[in-house]
Amino acid sequence: MATDPVPAVELRGLVKQFGGHEVLVSIDLAVMPGETVCIVGPSGSGKSTLLRCINWLERPDRGSVFLHGVRVGYRRSDGGNVLMSDPELAMLRTRVGMVFQHFNLWPHMTALGNVIESPIHVLGRPRGEAVAEGERLLEKVGLADKRDVYPAFLSGGQMQRVAIARALAMRPEVLLFDEATSALDPELVGEVLAVMKDLAREGRTMIVVTHEMKFAREAASRVVFLDNGRIVEIAPAEVFFEKPASERARQFLERYR
Amino acid sequence: MTLRLDVIWKEWLQFALGLGNTVWLCAVSMLLSLLLGVLFVVPLMSRRRAVRAVARTAVDSGRCIPFLLLTYLVYYALPSLGLSLDKWTAALITLVIYNTAYMAEILRSAWVHLPPGQTEAGRAFGYTGIRLFRRIILPQVLIAVGPVVGNQLIQLIKDSAFLSIITLPELTYAANSVQSFYFVPFESFLVATLLYWGLCGGVEYLVQRGERLAAMVRRGHGH
Numbered sequence: 001m002a003t004d005p006v007p008a009v010e011l012r013g014l015v016k017q018f019g020g021h022e023v024l025v026s027i028d029l030a031v032m033p034g035e036t037v038c039i040v041g042p043s044g045s046g047k048s049t050l051l052r053c054i055n056w057l058e059r060p061d062r063g064s065v066f067l068h069g070v071r072v073g074y075r076r077s078d079g080g081n082v083l084m085s086d087p088e089l090a091m092l093r094t095r096v097g098m099v100f101q102h103f104n105l106w107p108h109m110t111a112l113g114n115v116i117e118s119p120i121h122v123l124g125r126p127r128g129e130a131v132a133e134g135e136r137l138l139e140k141v142g143l144a145d146k147r148d149v150y151p152a153f154l155s156g157g158q159m160q161r162v163a164i165a166r167a168l169a170m171r172p173e174v175l176l177f178d179e180a181t182s183a184l185d186p187e188l189v190g191e192v193l194a195v196m197k198d199l200a201r202e203g204r205t206m207i208v209v210t211h212e213m214k215f216a217r218e219a220a221s222r223v224v225f226l227d228n229g230r231i232v233e234i235a236p237a238e239v240f241f242e243k244p245a246s247e248r249a250r251q252f253l254e255r256y257r
Numbered sequence: 258m259t260l261r262l263d264v265i266w267k268e269w270l271q272f273a274l275g276l277g278n279t280v281w282l283c284a285v286s287m288l289l290s291l292l293l294g295v296l297f298v299v300p301l302m303s304r305r306r307a308v309r310a311v312a313r314t315a316v317d318s319g320r321c322i323p324f325l326l327l328t329y330l331v332y333y334a335l336p337s338l339g340l341s342l343d344k345w346t347a348a349l350i351t352l353v354i355y356n357t358a359y360m361a362e363i364l365r366s367a368w369v370h371l372p373p374g375q376t377e378a379g380r381a382f383g384y385t386g387i388r389l390f391r392r393i394i395l396p397q398v399l400i401a402v403g404p405v406v407g408n409q410l411i412q413l414i415k416d417s418a419f420l421s422i423i424t425l426p427e428l429t430y431a432a433n434s435v436q437s438f439y440f441v442p443f444e445s446f447l448v449a450t451l452l453y454w455g456l457c458g459g460v461e462y463l464v465q466r467g468e469r470l471a472a473m474v475r476r477g478h479g480h
């Protein structure tokens with residue numbers, strides 16, 4: 001039976017302002033399960049804010065966010081929609097994995113400690129199970145031997161791969177990457193992109209903010225071009241890179257030639 | 258002039274007991290203060306302005322009273338309110354009140370200066386409220402404050418000398434009673450000074466170990 005598939009992530013009329021300035025103007029976007037969507041655009045166009053609105057790290061001013069059809073931030077109650085409490089919102093956030101530009105590993109925990117921390121203490125998984133899965137994930141990102149090493153003794157690329165394993169350990173429905181390679185020395189970018197490409201190939205649902213156009217071209221099913229808080233263009237990767245529809249996107253891409 | 262070290266040697270037990278009292282009073286009150294400081298820093302960082310204001314007033318009141326005066330208040334003034342404390346309890350309470358105020362402020366400052374990314378990652382991974390504090394924020398704060406707490410402990414050890422005013426037999430009191438009994442002020446105070454230096458040297462060693470740990474965590478922040 002063919003049913004309309006439900007988007008993994010759906011944004012409807014999303015608006016976010018900071019001090020009266022509209023950083024996101026009115027964003028509509030649906031990301032289907034298994035898709036890798038790359039978000040590109042000039043600095044300050046609102047890419048990070050868009051990602052942070054998905055798990056409500058930043059609370060949107062208007063519009064709505066849905067995760068597999070479940071509204072984020074509001075709960076239906078007899079009167080209508082009421083704002084979620086902090087713990088409810090926190091539980092919802094566990095369904096979204098996030099990878100940050102500066103890794104944001106917890107420095108007081110080992111690599112494995114970082115990976116199993118939230119599965120044990122937030123999701124309540126048994127420790128043995130979390131450790132076994134954590135070890136498997138560290139192996140997947142090529143860091144099985146760094147299991148007991150603290151972040152201070154890892155390179156940037158290794159830290160970011162631990163951060164990816166940490167996100168995967170939550171078994172998230174969608175993975176968000178915010179410029180995951182921008183803080184890395186050029187020679188370390190490749191190892192992280194390789195892991196991300198693997199994930200895309202496995203059919204993970206991913207939303208990836210990036211300045212790596214080569215990665216976007218190879219891994220993205222679709223590319224979103226954001227400019228001044230608006231989605232100027234959404235297109236399949238090969239279309240976006242070969243024949244961008246808008247003048248703004250053409251100018252933007254010029255800079256990467 | 259000949260140094261009368263024989264007198265000091267004869268009275269070594271007094272010095273040893275004095276040193277012992279200084280050490281345990283400062284160690285115990287530091288631990289208690291750290292614990293209370295952790296409880297105080299939560300309202301100090303509260304999102305609610307009124308809660309913050311109350312906590313801030315309490316902390317500043319503790320911080321901005323001279324230690325000697327606080328000792329007088331606790332030991333001599335409280336009895337007139339009907340609350341008499343023996344000198345040991347009074348000493349411990351004075352040390353804890355005074356030091357907690359500093360600890361709370363030290364912890365707050367370290368919290369404020371944590372890079373925001375780790376806390377944000379905590380939120381993104383489902384942490385909130387007390388669990389976010391306990392698992393993510395507090396461990397980083399405690400590691401970061403290690404060296405500052407060590408310096409504060411040195412301050413506390415020196416301030417604790419004021420407790421001799423309520424005849425509490427800590428190191429300065431011991432030195433003073435030996436010198437006044439045998440009329441050997443130079444020898445007696447010199448020995449006390451050396452013992453304080455040794456004590457602070459030990460703390461300083463721990464501070465350096467703590468600094469290494471703190472540096473490791475700073476590197477692990479990833480910037």
Ligand SMILES: Nc1ncnc2c1ncn2[C@@H]1O[C@H](COP(=O)(O)OP(=O)(O)OP(=O)(O)O)[C@@H](O)[C@H]1O
Pocket residue numbers: 018019023041042043044045046047048049050
């Ligand atoms: N917390 C905030 N308070 C005020 N303004 C903010 C805040 N966060 C972002 N902004 C502003 O919103 C705009 C969009 O920021 P955002 O970080 O989303 O852009 P970006 O596309 O991720 O840029 P970059 O490529 O530089 O990371 C910028 O003008 C920024 O200054």
Ligand SMILES: [Mg+2]
Pocket residue numbers: 047048049178179
């Ligand atoms: Mg950004």
